[in-house]
Amino acid sequence: MDVKNTFLYGDLEEVVFMKPPPGCVLPRPNAVCHLRKSLYGLKQAPELGITRLLIYVDDIIITGNYLEKITKLKEFLHTSFKMKDLGRLTYFLRLEVLYLPTGIMLTQQKYAHDLVVRAGLTDDKVVYTPMEINTKYKEVDGEPFNDPTLYWQLVGSLVYLTMTRPDISYAVQVLSQFMINSYRIDHTTFLRLIRYIHGSMSQGVLFRSDSSIHLEGYTDANWAGCPTSRRFITGWCMFLAHP
Known part of the structure; x- marks a missing residue:
């Protein structure tokens, strides 16, 4: 209403x-x-x-x-x-609600498309993982990014996109660590994430109608995983109505 x-x-x-x-x-x-x-x-x-x-x-x-x-x-x-x-609810705060035979799906397809356009992606090249595996990022790698304000705005938009795209949460968390000192290597990582989103815009969160509302969570941490501060990195994931 x-x-x-x-x-x-x-x-x-x-x-x-x-x-x-x-x-x-x-x-x-x-x-x-x-x-x-x-x-x-x-x-x-x-x-x-x-x-x-x-x-x-x-x-x-x-x-x-x-x-x-x-x-x-x-x-x-x-x-x-x-x-x-x-x-009937179909669109709310850039959140799209789809009613499927298997349940209700939440997506942000239009929001993701606008984000890709705003990032200035000019080709149709896509990747199938949000980040390169086993890559360590440091605050002093590369030259400073020429437009830090745009970097801040786009990363902030990515944070909102994680509401229906938990698959990009870790990549966005890594990019958020360089909000103060953004370097070109961060821009390369950012463009890879944008290419991944460009190739998977229809993804979202499906709440299945045949699943019980059961909440299940997992967490783990490594030892001295951050290459800059040598602090450990904690990861977690939550499942709601997961079959």
């Missing part, structure tokens, strides 16, 4: 005046507007939403096992806010 005019629901506690927008007819020259409600772009607007228990969010997902209760909740929300029912 989508809440219309989200920021207009917040009551202002401070006295805020606003310069009239173009085309607004005022009773006298040089008059100003006294705001009674919050507006989008006002510095108080996000704070008002948080302090009111997040009731003024823009998009809402309602889920549950009882359709009747979901319907009553939506009717209750309609009495307090102007809302639009978007129907």
Whole structure:
């Protein structure tokens, strides 16, 4: 569900005046507007939403096992806010929801495609592993990357992609270690990961309908695995509804 005019629901506690927008007819020259409600772009607007228990969010997902209760909740929300029912969940915060005969699959295919384009990949060459095996990366290898800001933005985007792509988690973790000092070798590693994503955009997380909701986790660590600090590296993986 989508809440219309989200920021207009917040009551202002401070006295805020606003310069009239173009085309607004005022009773006298040089008059100003006294705001009674919050507006989008006002510095108080996000704070008002948080302090009111997040009731003024823009998009809402309602889920549950009882359709009747979901319907009553939506009717209750309609009495307090102007809302639009978007129907069955298919797309939310760049998260795509696919309903398959075997279960529900979460992907970020469009988000991954936009990331590949943003990274400037100009060819169709792909690789089948996110990183080279048994490669040790150091902070002083190679020359400094010419655009560190772009590197930061792209790695941050990759972190969000790991929500449905746990197969790239370790590679993203390695790239995140070079956020302060990014070198060209990191760029080479980054491009390899982008090529891997380019060749596997349709991958995601499948929640099978025939699997029980069983949570299972594994963890392990090596000894002095980091080539820079000689600290050990811990790895872990979690399985939910895994057959």
